[in-house]
Amino acid sequence: MAYTDYSVPDSFDELFTEGENSYHIKDYSKGMDMDNIEAMGLFIESVGIPSEAIVADFGTQVKLEHADFDFYIYIDSAGMGDFFSHRYDVSIEMKEQLST
Numbered sequence: 001m002a003y004t005d006y007s008v009p010d011s012f013d014e015l016f017t018e019g020e021n022s023y024h025i026k027d028y029s030k031g032m033d034m035d036n037i038e039a040m041g042l043f044i045e046s047v048g049i050p051s052e053a054i055v056a057d058f059g060t061q062v063k064l065e066h067a068d069f070d071f072y073i074y075i076d077s078a079g080m081g082d083f084f085s086h087r088y089d090v091s092i093e094m095k096e097q098l099s100t
Contacts, residue, residue: 002029008046008088015047015090016066016073023088024080032084036060039086040077070095 005026009015025042034042037059044054049064055072056063064073071092078087 002027002032004029006046008043010047012047012049012053012066013068015049015064016069019071019073019090019092021090023090024086025088026080026085028084034083034086036077036079036086039079040075040088043075043077043086043088065095 003026005024008023008025009018023043025039025046040060040062044062053064053066054062055065060077062075064075066073071094074091074093076089076091078089079085080087
């Protein structure tokens with residue numbers, strides 16, 4: 001059996017609750033070698049991020065919003081030395097307050 005380690009949030013809500021963080025996916029199963037753009041798709045699928053939450057998709061970076069939180073999340077996908085191991089760094093940006 002091939003080595004797998006999915007260190008990702010259990011849900012979209014947990015991703016936002018955790019805020020700034022780093023995650024990784026290491027999967028040496030057959031057919032799991034991928035570039036950073038494909039790895040971003042795997043992260044989105046693994047966490048269950050709804051497509052309507054994606055504000056912007058830049059390939060190796062996505063910007064997300066959640067109706068219950070006052071900030072955006074940016075996720076950057078990067079390699080970890082081979083095509084089977086990927087790192088995901090999460091940063092936040094506060095939503096601008098609308099003046100009344």
